[in-house]
Each structure stands twice: as structure tokens, then as C-alpha cells.
Amino acid sequence: MSVNSSSPIISLRGINKAYAGGFQALKNVDLDIERGEIFALLGPNGAGKTTLIGIVCGIVKATAGTVVADGYDIVRDYRAARAAIGLVPQELHTDAFESVWATVTFSRGLFGKPPNPVYVEKVLRDLSLWEKRDAKIMTLSGGMKRRVLIAKALAHEPSILFLDEPSAGVDVELRHDMWRMVRELRANGTTIILTTHYIEEAEDMADRIGVINKGELIVVEDKAVLMRKLGKKQLTLSLRQPMSDIPDDLAAWSLTLAVDGQSLVYSFDSQEEETGIAELLRMLNAHGIDFKDLSSSESSLEDIFVSLVQQSRETPA
Template identity: 75%
Template sequence: MPAIISIAGLGKTYKSGFTALKNINLDIQRGEIFALLGPNGAGKTTLIGIVCGIVNPSAGTVLADGHDIVKDYRASRSKIGLVPQELSTDAFETVWATVNFSRGLFGKPADPALVEKILRDLSLWEKRDAKIMTLSGGMKRRVMIAKALSHEPSILFLDEPTAGVDVELRRDMWNLVRGLRENGVTIILTTHYIEEAEEMADRIGVISKGELILVEEKHQLMRKLGKKQLTLQLQNPLTQIPAGLSDYALELSADGNELIYTFDTQAEQTGIAALLRRLSEQGIDFKDLHSSESSLEDIFVSLVRTNA
């Protein structure tokens, strides 16, 4: 099946000479949740802006559901819903009016039943007659999502969708995202809440200084780049790591009471068994052990730091 978004050789350089994007190549598959991670100023919002037709590219091509975003702007834009990072709504309009108006902007006929369903799914139905200016920040964010969904897009961009949203509303939003994906909508999101990307995304892309430095299926990424640590609480403290253990990646805690073994998640578990045998041979006893694993945030920080 062809990608629903296909980006080839995409670049953006502003008149000031600043290069925001460099030779981006990326295919996003239909029906997936793709998380785009990167530090502030990395180019995430510029990339989204180009795909959505808000920013003009300097080089390269972008196809949205088969439509060139430059040559066939109206057709490509009709396939895309965008929830921008900034809250920009019609302050004096009601929730019902602004969502219906957004649908009309795309030439879609009125569909009160659809708009009602969207508002109910976003827990906005009770606020349908409220003016936007009276809503909380979290509710305004929901209105932005409702507007983006009003013309029934097959691609939905969420740029920091849960910024300023409390925990309960955030959970509701992610349930909605799961429901949209089940109905065939492709979701592309940027987020500072990396634990959400870890929970929700099918694939992860990391962008740094305008370059896409990694695109990987989430579970493969965790396996390939993740690290595990085994911490052994020693029966008797050590002053140094014995020479007989020098071929293991071991660290000794400052008080000498813990040995910390760091290993690749792809490494065989037999390596741990061999280490424990070696400790026994060295006369080193331990009274407890526990393991921990790298989070996606650890991997992200490591990737960005390496690319700095």
C-alpha cells in the first residue's frame, strides 16, 4: 500500500539564510500513529507547516494521499486536519458555530449529526452554546481538535496537542486518538510528553537541527538503542572492581555497596548468568538485585546529545 504522506528531498531555507530543514525523506503509512520528536527549534513545526500548505518549501516534494501539496493544494489540504500548537479560535463565536464554520470552509455540506458526534467524543457537547472566550485552556484545545476533524480528514496533525491540558483531559484525548486510528485516520503528532509517544506511537521520528536523524518502529527502537542496568547490592562493600571482572561494563557505587552492570537489551540473558558465576568465583556475594530499562526519553536525549 502506498504511503499516505510521502516526503522526498524536502528543504527549507529562509531569506535570512537560516536553514530550517535539510533533505528530509520520510514516508508515513496509512492508519499509523507517527510521533515526531525533537528539541525546540529542531524543525518540527516547519515540517508540519510545509505538509499542511502553510509554509512554502525551498526544495523537494510532498504528496498527501497522492496529491502534490504545491501543484494540487486544494485537494491535498482537504485530506489534512491540523491542530496547531497555538490556540487561535473565534473568541466571540459559540463552539457549535465555529466547528460548523470550519467544515464549511472546506466546501463540505452541513452535517449536524457528524458535528454532534465530534463534540460528544471530545466532551464538548454540554459547551456547544458557550462562547469560546468563556472556555478553559483545555476546552479551547478540544475545540481546536473538533475544528480539525470537522471536514473528515484522513490525515490529522497534532502539534503539541496536550500542552496546557490537565491529566484527565489528556487521557480523554488519547482515547479519542486511538479511536480515530481505528477508523483509519493517520495521526502525526509532536509532543514534549515523551511518555505519551512511548505509549501511543507505532513509529518514532527524531529531528534535530533540521535533519531527520532517525525513523524507527517504536519497539525496534527500544530494543536496538535501549540499555538495561542490573544493580547488585553487595553483602560486603568493595573498594574497587576486581581485575577478574574487567571485561564487564561494571560500575561501583560511591559507597562501594553496589555493582552496576549496563548491557544492551539485545544482549543474551546468558551474559548475566555468566557475570553471576564470575562474581561467585571472585568470592563476591550479593544480597539483592534489581534491573531497570531505558525509557524512550533516555534514548531521545542520548540521540539528540550525540547529534549536538
């Protein structure tokens, strides 16, 4: 089957998932994942992240909707679709009595891939597992077991890799190894979809961000565009003379006066930066308000995420 390289590698349309008792885990999710990108799916616990991943990977059955993965419908062409996907789950499920080498090699064979000891060795070396290749998995630490899960997910050379909370409970060394490998995989054309509670990782790694809450995608945007559109900035002016209150004709500006009257904070959107600051400084000068120092700060991705989730909670269902 030929696949258009410019088409999304994953396309979800109208995905719903309802459980017995009426709980709606996912609500009309539409999402396209582009080829070769790192896409971060963020959301609070219970938002629907793992359910969505489970549906794409064929572990969970959607109540309604369609999913196409690497050109294959995940229901009609299940085997081909699943062969394109590698999944690193949250849970540490491994073959406890098998050796590292045996379980990774077996995972490769499950997808009909011919033996390739050179490739398996490379994966194990990249994950610092080579020295443990003959060790029984039951003897490994939690961090090493997490490495084995990643190796198993990569064993059949998937074009799509899902990382579901891969950093949960792992040490700093593994996190560094994992993100180095993720960058290498992306450089070689693999598409990465990750969920994480470490929002700084998403800010550092992702090309695009999706935020899900209460089963609904509330935003999907290029990371840089999202931070530019939704990021708030603040300009803090340290005043030469303390103020008791803000003049009435400055009330329309987003100004906050410190309790001690020694500083004035101007909050603004990124789009307002060039014209807003200059105009504000002119108006302050007209009022004889002088400052001795100024500093600026801006929202992080975590600030934006918290704001979006809070807004969605306040929106009536």
C-alpha cells in the first residue's frame, strides 16, 4: 500500500469512548499527527490521554470514530497498523523469567520481522542495556525494566512510537538516555507521541502540543505559536518614588501596584509588546512617574497548561 508522505501519519476522526455506567472518557476527538514530529499530549490525571493512546494502539475499542495509522485503518487493517506502532506503556509489564535479549528478540519476531541481531544490539547499547542482555528481567531494577520496555517497543523498527508517561519513576540518567534516543529517532524519521507530567520536557522536546481535559481536546497548536498566542508577559518597573494608587486614566491598562507602592507590574500579551510598552512608558512619563529599573518575565508552557485546564473546568459541559 502506498502512503502519501505528506499526509498525517495518524488521523483520528470523531473518536468517542463511553464506558458502562455512562462515563464518557473521550468526546468527539479529531486529531492529525504529522510525520516525523514530536507531539506532546498533556492533560491532568483522568483526562483521557492513556485511553486515546490505547485506541490508536488497538488496546482499547472506540465507541465511535475512525483511526488511520501510517495509511492503515486500525480496525480493517489491524495487523499492518499495529506493526507500524511501538508502545511504551506506563505499567512495567515484562516477561519476568526471560532474559533481556530473549524478550526483545521475541518482540521483534511478533511483528514478523526477520532476526537482526545487529539492530537489537544497537537498541540495547543505546539504552545502556547491553551489559544486562543475559540477565533475567526479574533481577533488574525498576529503571532497567523501563529501559527494557523501550527496547521492546523499538524492536520491530516502528514508524510511530508512543511514550506514555515514560519518565514516571525513572532516574535522571535514564531520562537523559531516553530523550537523546528520542531525538535520534525523530532525526531518522520516526514520529513520537508522548504524554508526560514533566511539562518542561514537553516544552524542550515537542514540536506541537495538544491539551486534553475531561475527554476533550481543548487545544492543538505548534508549541512556539501556542506560547506566543497564549503566553502572558510581565514588565516590572521599580519606582523611584512610591505610589499610593494608580491614576484613573491608567485604569484601562493591566497594571498592578505592589502593596508597598515601590513597583508597578504591567501584564500583557505577546502581540501587545511593541506598541504597548512604548505607549505605557510615555503615559507614565506624562504623569511624572519615574522608575529606576525594569525587568520582564513570561509564561512558561506549564503556566499556559494550567490556565487552559482551568478555563475548560469553568466552561459548562
